[in-house]
């Protein structure tokens with residue numbers, strides 16, 4: 001039926017949703033959960049031309065917007081680099097972004113993906 005068609009997830013979507021959930025767990029203060037607004041970060045929209053956050057990544061997964069894992073990883077890297085661009089080194093956001101990038105990229109090493117593939121498929 002048509003409802004079942006909408007709910008079905010491709011293997012790529014299942015992999016990306018799993019990775020997104022794991023990455024979100026490493027952001028307990030939810031600094032990366034939603035778009036950064038100009039009122040919490042003055043001048044943000046002038047400095048950061050390509051904003052990215054976990055909720056936007058989630059929407060792109062649901063919309064089938066990612067053709068492959070690398071496009072997803074690029075948005076994750078963009079989200080972290082935006083934070084290290086806008087925020088000075090001595091801020092909690094800069095430090096959180098550096099840690100998140102490191103932890104997130106460790107989740108997508110060939111070895112981790114091999115383990116995941118056997119679990120997810």
Ligand SMILES: COc1ccc(C(=O)NC2CCC2)cc1-c1cc(C(C)=O)n2cccnc12
Pocket residue numbers: 029030031032033034035036037040041082083086087093
């Ligand atoms: C969705 O973005 C956010 C949501 C909540 C918070 C937040 O709870 N900040 C409190 C911790 C000290 C104030 C911060 C942010 C936040 C993220 C960011 C990023 C990611 O650059 N940011 C930069 C400057 C000021 N605030 C932020």
